[in-house]
Amino acid sequence: METKAVILAAGKGTRMKSNTPKVLHKIFEKPLLGYVLDNVKNIVSESFVIVGHHAEEVTNFVEKNYELAKTVLQSPQLGTGHAVSMVCPELENFEGQVIILCGDTPLITEDTLKNFIETHNSLKSDLTVMSTIFDNPTNYGRIIRDKDNSLKCIIEEKDATPEEKSVKEVNAGIYCLNWEKIKPAFSQLTSNNAQGEYYLTDIIAWGKQHNLNVNAYILENSDEIYGINSRSNLATATRILNERKLNALMDNGVTIVDPSSTWISEDTEIGSDTVIYPATYIEGKNKIGSNCKIGPCAHLRGDVEIADNCKIGNFVEVKKAKILNNTNAGHLSYIGDSEIGAHVNIGAGTITANYDPITKIKSKTILKDNVKIGSNTVLVAPVKIGEGTNIGAGSVITKNIGEWALGLTRAPLKIIENWVKNKV
Ligand code: UD1
Ligand code: CA
16 A cells, blocks of 8 residues: 655754754754654655744755655644644545654664554554553653553643553654545644644544544554654764664674774665774765774764775774775875775875865865875875876875876975084
């Protein structure tokens, strides 16, 4: 059956204390909303992102990065139920199912969502809500069940009696709807509650009243529905995502010497027998081959491709670069906007000067196979060094150099014998 997604992202995010809309706060350089959109992109035919606060910025992000996503404006923001009702005109004749998620809940996985939808279908459910058990359920909506354990309704913290507050099963804020059956609910929601908002959660009780098949899917790993409301939540989510990534890499044969000081983004692939040394930070989208050594203290900033048997050593920063096999950059270098061949040696302190601050243009450095760059070299881009060429230490290279040559810019060495002796 065709599935579409609705992602709620119109809320304010007051507790972030930020000029940036909450869903555009980043983990490893990717906005929270990006995580949610990526997790649904293999599942749904189309996503609708409900925007409101900072609508323009959020819309720009979605339009630039996600072809199959559309934004829908909610103004003013009258609650989560009101937010979903904004897509009713878009989905007027839609006959499939709709999953609803929040833009501030980036840790949910594609596998869980697939499983959730499968369960919804195998139960022939009209409405399935994801729940989980929290020891401290404060602030979440509580799942209220009838005596026969079937779902009854969801009660928000602010509307809950002390007895309801003691319930530890909470609403994860993720739903799967048989759209045709549940659609009428959105014109019937009321704002008769403590917050004066149209609650999406009221569709559960509505479904029960209309004798529909309403179910809960209990999620075991409650980390996945961790929501971001504050900077401290953002740090915790980063740690959870990182741990998940490092464990997956180690399971696939990558050595992480010190998981407590290593940070690797979800979108980084690493081949087996590669060793990541402590204090390495890898953000954005990258691909690292097998048998490489990365770090200690290396910084990969995204769009980096490194083939097999390479070494990126301490205090080396790499950004937007393609590096072929058996190439080393061992110490204290910056490699940006570069194409680097195989068996290249980049000496300590080599810098690709890729940015012209006057024209604001970034240019490319190309080093062909077997090039050897002496220590403390500046490669002023755009620049291309041909196969096998050597560059003498301390050079500033401003022109292209052909194959198998020596390039060198250096003031002649002056030796003044007895200079010190004559001074004293
Ligand atoms: C909501 C649920 C709660 C659940 C929790 C899970 C309701 C009424 N409550 O509470 O049961 O346990 O999520 O995280 O749904 N939003 C809009 N437009 C609005 C209001 C909110 O787009 O008018 C968006 C927000 O940007 C956010 C999401 O909806 O992404 C959830 O809203 P939020 O105010 O955070 O709801 P919670 O109080 O967390
Ligand atoms: Ca929330």
